[in-house]
Amino acid sequence: MTPSEHLAELGRDFYRRGWVLGTSGNFSAVIQREPLRLAITASSADKGRLTIEHFLEIDANGNVLGTSPGRPSAETLLHLAVVRTARAGAVLHTHSVWSTILSDYHIGHGGFFIEGYEMLKGLDGVKTHEHREWIPILENSQDMNALAAETSRTLEENPAIHGFLIRRHGLYTWGKDLTEAARHVEILEFLLESVGRRHMMEPQY
Amino acid sequence: MTPSEHLAELGRDFYRRGWVLGTSGNFSAVIQREPLRLAITASSADKGRLTIEHFLEIDANGNVLGTSPGRPSAETLLHLAVVRTARAGAVLHTHSVWSTILSDYHIGHGGFFIEGYEMLKGLDGVKTHEHREWIPILENSQDMNALAAETSRTLEENPAIHGFLIRRHGLYTWGKDLTEAARHVEILEFLLESVGRRHMMEPQY
Amino acid sequence: MTPSEHLAELGRDFYRRGWVLGTSGNFSAVIQREPLRLAITASSADKGRLTIEHFLEIDANGNVLGTSPGRPSAETLLHLAVVRTARAGAVLHTHSVWSTILSDYHIGHGGFFIEGYEMLKGLDGVKTHEHREWIPILENSQDMNALAAETSRTLEENPAIHGFLIRRHGLYTWGKDLTEAARHVEILEFLLESVGRRHMMEPQY
Amino acid sequence: MTPSEHLAELGRDFYRRGWVLGTSGNFSAVIQREPLRLAITASSADKGRLTIEHFLEIDANGNVLGTSPGRPSAETLLHLAVVRTARAGAVLHTHSVWSTILSDYHIGHGGFFIEGYEMLKGLDGVKTHEHREWIPILENSQDMNALAAETSRTLEENPAIHGFLIRRHGLYTWGKDLTEAARHVEILEFLLESVGRRHMMEPQY
Numbered sequence: 001m002t003p004s005e006h007l008a009e010l011g012r013d014f015y016r017r018g019w020v021l022g023t024s025g026n027f028s029a030v031i032q033r034e035p036l037r038l039a040i041t042a043s044s045a046d047k048g049r050l051t052i053e054h055f056l057e058i059d060a061n062g063n064v065l066g067t068s069p070g071r072p073s074a075e076t077l078l079h080l081a082v083v084r085t086a087r088a089g090a091v092l093h094t095h096s097v098w099s100t101i102l103s104d105y106h107i108g109h110g111g112f113f114i115e116g117y118e119m120l121k122g123l124d125g126v127k128t129h130e131h132r133e134w135i136p137i138l139e140n141s142q143d144m145n146a147l148a149a150e151t152s153r154t155l156e157e158n159p160a161i162h163g164f165l166i167r168r169h170g171l172y173t174w175g176k177d178l179t180e181a182a183r184h185v186e187i188l189e190f191l192l193e194s195v196g197r198r199h200m201m202e203p204q205y
Numbered sequence: 206m207t208p209s210e211h212l213a214e215l216g217r218d219f220y221r222r223g224w225v226l227g228t229s230g231n232f233s234a235v236i237q238r239e240p241l242r243l244a245i246t247a248s249s250a251d252k253g254r255l256t257i258e259h260f261l262e263i264d265a266n267g268n269v270l271g272t273s274p275g276r277p278s279a280e281t282l283l284h285l286a287v288v289r290t291a292r293a294g295a296v297l298h299t300h301s302v303w304s305t306i307l308s309d310y311h312i313g314h315g316g317f318f319i320e321g322y323e324m325l326k327g328l329d330g331v332k333t334h335e336h337r338e339w340i341p342i343l344e345n346s347q348d349m350n351a352l353a354a355e356t357s358r359t360l361e362e363n364p365a366i367h368g369f370l371i372r373r374h375g376l377y378t379w380g381k382d383l384t385e386a387a388r389h390v391e392i393l394e395f396l397l398e399s400v401g402r403r404h405m406m407e408p409q410y
Numbered sequence: 411m412t413p414s415e416h417l418a419e420l421g422r423d424f425y426r427r428g429w430v431l432g433t434s435g436n437f438s439a440v441i442q443r444e445p446l447r448l449a450i451t452a453s454s455a456d457k458g459r460l461t462i463e464h465f466l467e468i469d470a471n472g473n474v475l476g477t478s479p480g481r482p483s484a485e486t487l488l489h490l491a492v493v494r495t496a497r498a499g500a501v502l503h504t505h506s507v508w509s510t511i512l513s514d515y516h517i518g519h520g521g522f523f524i525e526g527y528e529m530l531k532g533l534d535g536v537k538t539h540e541h542r543e544w545i546p547i548l549e550n551s552q553d554m555n556a557l558a559a560e561t562s563r564t565l566e567e568n569p570a571i572h573g574f575l576i577r578r579h580g581l582y583t584w585g586k587d588l589t590e591a592a593r594h595v596e597i598l599e600f601l602l603e604s605v606g607r608r609h610m611m612e613p614q615y
Numbered sequence: 616m617t618p619s620e621h622l623a624e625l626g627r628d629f630y631r632r633g634w635v636l637g638t639s640g641n642f643s644a645v646i647q648r649e650p651l652r653l654a655i656t657a658s659s660a661d662k663g664r665l666t667i668e669h670f671l672e673i674d675a676n677g678n679v680l681g682t683s684p685g686r687p688s689a690e691t692l693l694h695l696a697v698v699r700t701a702r703a704g705a706v707l708h709t710h711s712v713w714s715t716i717l718s719d720y721h722i723g724h725g726g727f728f729i730e731g732y733e734m735l736k737g738l739d740g741v742k743t744h745e746h747r748e749w750i751p752i753l754e755n756s757q758d759m760n761a762l763a764a765e766t767s768r769t770l771e772e773n774p775a776i777h778g779f780l781i782r783r784h785g786l787y788t789w790g791k792d793l794t795e796a797a798r799h800v801e802i803l804e805f806l807l808e809s810v811g812r813r814h815m816m817e818p819q820y
Contacts, residue, residue: 018395024324100322101402104321117715117784118785119636119639122639127757142333170323187636187637196406197713197716201720201811201818223600229529345539373529404611405611408612431802432734432802432805434733505734511812511813514731577731578732579733
């Protein structure tokens with residue numbers, strides 16, 4: 001299975017689970033490190049019908065290689081920032097209801113901690129539920145240069161994180177390869193729903 | 206795929222997602238503009254088993270053309286009002302839990318704003334999450350002439366909207382074609398669930 | 411399709427939707443009126459794997475006809491009470507989360523009204539959303555004779571109802587035939603979820 | 616169907632329902648009592664793609680028999696404690712959102728009662744909804760010897776229970792065989808969601 005085939009299959013599955021409705025969400029995977037070659041979803045691709053036709057190959061500056069039609073995702077610079085700063089092999093951006101509302105609820109503190117959950121052990125390198133995971137939240141912007149710079153800055157200041165939220169815009173996570181990145185989506189979406197519902201049981205919590 | 210085939214497929218998918226349970230919901234698509242010809246769901250069609258047999262062809266006055274058995278949807282006049290006033294190519298009415306309860310909660314203000322969500326960019330012509338989308342709510346009625354007139358008035362007064370709610374009765378949205386209208390359903394249902402759950406996290410919000 | 415085949419198909423679908431988990435829920439359909447012959451689920455049937463083998467034929471007193479193995483559902487007397495008092499052609503008992511918790515929340519008032527929802531028009535004979543549907547709640551009991559008598563009394567005192575709840579035990583609904591009864595399940599489950607979530611948005615509501 | 620085939624099928628189904636996302640959850644079934652032989656999921660198995668290749672056979676001390684590659688689940692000692700103390704034929708550990716948040720909410724009281732629900736009758740030996748089921752909650756730990764000892768102590772002190780929670784870590788349940796254990800998962804997950812949502816309707820409840 002090529003990276004594009006794997007990404008397309010993941011995308012259709014994430015769509016079915018309500019994590020990338022409409023044309024929301026975008027996905028990338030490193031094809032080659034030096035020089036960098038990245039497979040990334042084309043702009044405006046409908047995630048429920050994703051096929052390899054909806055992927056482009058780009059270089060480290062986001063330029064499209066070869067003769068692929070279409071433009072790469074508007075959020076290409078964020079993917080490149082994550083690949084570069086976190087040394088990721090794959091980057092997945094989902095846009096679920098829970099990531100959307102928690103990114104809004106906690107914006108005043110710039111993020112929030114998820115702590116004490118066994119499921120945290122599904123994140124790369126986490127060995128105990130006593131782990132304290134910081135989930136930074138970036139203010140949303142349509143200026144992709146600014147948002148990519150903010151992404152790099154956030155990753156440099158928080159090298160231990162496994163994902164971040166953009167306000168009212170969902171989740172970015174990644175992994176050393178696509179399998180790990182996909183597991184991180186599942187783990188973080190579970191944790192976001194859990195802390196969201198936990199809060200609803202006891203608002204002062 | 207004919208408009209009726211496309212509508213039938215959409216309808217079964219919406220049913221599976223809980224948006225048109227029982228015989229709720231109704232769908233139409235423009236077949237021809239001049240003179241107007243519209244494919245529309247028959248009255249009382251079970252949306253989980255929708256086939257092209259459940260569609261009728263009507264003219265600009267809602268009269269059935271040809272020898273189709275059955276009556277067109279009771280809400281035909283609303284579809285015609287939207288096609289005429291919003292210059293829509295397709296009109297989709299869904300009836301989800303979230304659209305139902307939000308249409309009730311906000312009735313006192315005649316509607317509500319959805320603002321600051323990235324997903325708003327899935328609506329035709331919206332270029333930034335900073336967009337402020339007004340969702341008007343119409344009081345429900347069984348007088349279809351009155352409700353159609355109210356629909357036209359609402360669309361004339363709010364030319365920038367992409368959908369409206371009827372109190373305790375769900376969502377109407379549309380698009381220049383069926384693909385766009387279907388995307389609008391998905392986007393608006395996502396946004397309604399998000400603002401509904403966001404409110405539940407913080408009732409004073 | 412025989413009544414048992416239709417009931418088995420419905421049961422598997424209801425299971426998939428979370429309405430009859432484990433061995434909860436039970437279903438029946440009138441095969442013949444005079445003398446009464448009813449197809450009904452066997453006791454302890456797993457609803458996710460329901461086949462025609464899990465149905466028995468019983469008479470008006472609940473006696474098993476023919477050589478079917480197994481015992482009829484423990485709630486057979488309730489089905490017979492509904493068939494007799496409401497002149498139903500089919501009786502469906504589901505056990506969803508929302509019916510369970512609402513049956514508990516409103517027990518102090520013996521029931522609650524659902525009013526003003528367009529979806530009410532999916533109930534037999536209801537022509538307008540202005541309809542006011544009373545949902546009686548019976549206290550749960552393991553004494554099936556007592557519960558069947560209470561069922562008959564409730565139906566006689568409330569001839570216009572389309573369903574009732576048993577406390578922390580779910581929903582009974584019915585119809586003149588199986589298609590109508592199945593639609594009533596879908597409509598009532600939608601309405602219960604809607605009023606439950608509506609309440610959560612505004613607890614004083 | 617061998618125990619491993621049955622467990623693999625159950626695991627994929629539980630994954631689909633959101634009860635064992637990522638590599639969470641683990642399952643075992645007794646193959647032979649004397650001397651004890653247990654089939655158990657391998658450590659780190661992805662539950663959505665579970666096949667018989669992901670199961671190992673172990674003895675009463677948790678040693679792997681034969682030449683199976685991989686290590687048994689990190690929670691093997693807990694499975695062995697349940698098999699031994701509760702005389703279980705199968706042990707299933709799921710990790711749903713509702714079990715996770717309730718295990719946190721009620722930790723201060725060491726557990727909580729579920730009482731008065733008809734669905735309780737789906738638990739082995741329970742004949743009436745008037746049953747009062749105690750759900751103990753164990754503090755989570757990465758010390759498996761300590762957690763296994765705590766499991767044995769909890770089962771000895773509460774011989775009538777059908778399951779327990781580990782804080783922010785999900786549900787353990789079991790049965791005399793795999794079919795009963797699987798039914799207990801379904802019943803308990805339903806009850807946990809019901810009491811969780813019931814609480815949200817009326818926080819003082």
